Amino acid sequence: MKYAIINGRILDGTEDMVPQSGLAILIHDEKIQNIVSDNGDFSDYQIIDLKGQYIMPGLINMHVHLPASGKPKKKQTDLNRLVKIVTSCSLLRMITRKMCEGYAKTELLSGVTTLRTVGGIMDYDTQIRDRIFNHQIMGPRIIASNMAISVEGGHMAGSLAYIANNAREASHYVEKIAKDQPDLIKLMITGGVLDAKVKGEPGVLKMPADYVHAACDKAHRLGLKVAAHVESPEGVKVALENGVDTIEHGAKPDKYILNLFKEHGACLITTLSPAIPYALFDREISHATEMEQYNGKIVFDGIVECAKACLENHIPVGLGTDTGCPFITHYDMWREVYYFHKYCGVSSAFALHTATQVNAKLAGLEDITGSIESGKAADLIVCQNNPLEDLQALRHLEMVIVGGQIIHQPQVKKMNDIEVQLDKFL
């Protein structure tokens, strides 16, 4: 298939992007073939006239858990039990995998043309990645982790993460996970807001340093990067000192931590979306206890401060939603981009650049996607208004293109009660 996309205002994904007009984006099969003046001869191409709409690279969501919808529950679900049930027989396993495939498709229809998973059920992430890659189902490009590694009583232990009881086991689990050829390894180094037992102590260190070291060492030997769930300064130190490549979420950093980031060439994946409901919602809405709200605020502030300090110190910062957490749906990556602009004080252009070109680089895809350049994948989204003026423009898309495949007027089914609550924070 050959398409010539004309009359669009191009936001190319680069740091200093400004809308560019008078150009045609030529797409041949899966790739952007060229970007040329739009008064050429395109008789070989099927013409797509954008009539002045905005076109930019597809969004990249760096922190996704495919097995949950984000629908909030009044009571915390027993994840272990739930995962045990849904993996107990082949029929339920197939239904669960199909559900995850549906969520991946929702991400795509909301403008996410690439997503990175950081903890899933069994080997579903790699299965779904491959099914999409082989055009068996429609979905975004997936960078897959499969199950994570945690410790007894640790974050997602036994549900989306294996339980390692010593450093040797941590290393063994890396080997076991690597057999399904994932793209990264995920560790759960600290607890999360819901795991906290003490007011003022969210993100308590759970995984001992020698486990982290052994897991990172094995992963690196196998050519895999390591991402780690970390929500306290102590956790960040242990993670970075022992070889973790990306800190997911983050915590209030000091000089030592910032130096560790630089020394090890590590980066941060900011996730503002999951912290907002706990920290800022009315407790009646979030169903959080007073302690969860208090700890949620510490985590939220820590994530914001970590992102700001990393940006100031030229440490790469990417963005993800932590989809699957309460109130975090598979169609709200645009909100994370919006929050990054609002709470971390970056320009709309920089927020969009982060969700596209920067995220592509941090996912190891800088030569493949993340910007509008010839040779890159034709991963593009189109919206009516200028997102540089208001990022809410990304909320309604006119078109999503993934690997040259065009989806006109993409529609996702939204949970309206969640929309109403989240909109209060725009």
Ligand SMILES: [Zn+2]
């Ligand atoms: Zn997560």
